[in-house]
């Protein structure tokens with residue numbers, strides 16, 4: 359067995375390592391699904407424009423299609439309204455001539471000869487069909503008109519592969535006639551909770567026992583990132599049990615373990631992984647909670663390539679923080695997503711908080727406010743095992759290392775849930 363070498367990284371360094379690993383994971387398979395069944399999934403093929411968008415010069419207003427030049431001079435005598443064109447129709451009459459106007463609705467194609475639309479609010483029709491622009495009203499050529507193909511050309515890539523099919527992408531796909539789309543298959547993520555104290559949901563609890571909540575939290579987090587969670591039976595804190603369960607989990611696309619990575623006498627996960635042939639990328643991080651996190655890879659049994667694993671600290675808030683910061687980017691890559699790193703926002707501290715001299719802190723926090731300003735306050739907690747406090751949080755406040763005190767009113771980063 360190889361000698362244990364510790365490698366403890368700053369948050370930024372650890373993230374960079376995960377992102378580097380993410381570059382190397384194989385692209386997942388593709389499957390074709392009805393459009394709405396694919397919502398939330400990762401596109402495996404781009405959404406391509408079916409035709410020029412708009413397919414014709416389109417009026418963006420209800421009003422009157424006119425020739426823009428000479429509109430001001432037309433105030434006195436007015437313009438003759440020669441017809442109406444509604445959305446869904448095309449004007450089949452002769453091209454518009456000087457002195458003429460065509461009543462047009464939003465979304466209708468522009469008639470030949472016209473180059474702008476006078477809004478209905480800026481004109482009046484009197485004397486049995488004579489249009490009078492309001493005094494002094496002029497129009498630029500092209501005003502209130504989107505030219506053919508200005509939004510996209512036929513065949514252009516509207517959404518690249520690797521993006522999540524959210525509501526905006528569903529709208530685009532629908533606008534291009536995609537009844538079905540091609541998305542990436544979900545990577546399988548094995549979840550292995552370790553601990554002698556753990557009891558499953560329907561089992562009877564002994565006094566000193568606790569329920570296995572991490573497997574469920576992780577399954578929910580995995581599901582939210584387009585992974586297929588596979589919950590393994592709890593591994594007890596013995597080398598034998600860990601060996602067997604790791605063997606069962608290493609066939610997945612990603613293996614997540616929780617617990618057993620600290621310095622305790624029964625924290626055997628790192629050794630069990632090493633014994634299984636693991637290479638470690640890092641064995642700890644300078645973050646809190648989450649310091650004991652380990653990341654590495656196992657050779658695929660009897661095949662080529664590697665299965666990445668994370669040994670997540672057992673305390674439930676550490677587990678969640680490490681998932682959001684480090685598992686998410688790798689899982690997104692395994693799911694075929696091109697955007698991987700978590701996105702942070704900014705908020706102002708509603709109250710002061712202690713920072714960490716040597717660790718970047720990611721503390722459960724309540725983020726509030728509206729568009730005029732977002733505030734954040736730490737949720738009082740009893741430490742990284744306090745699931746009740748975590749339940750009162752809607753995100754995490756980030757306190758970069760090296761600063762002892764963060765004062766009320768300061769701007770800090772937050773990670774939204």
Ligand code: AMP
Nearest residue numbers: 551553570571572617618620671672673
């Ligand atoms: P460990 O990392 O194994 O030392 O565990 C740290 C703390 O997290 C201990 O208090 C454990 O009881 C708790 N813990 C470990 N695994 C789980 C789990 N699957 N669900 C809930 N709590 C856990």
Ligand code: MG
Nearest residue numbers: 552553617618
């Ligand atoms: Mg344990």
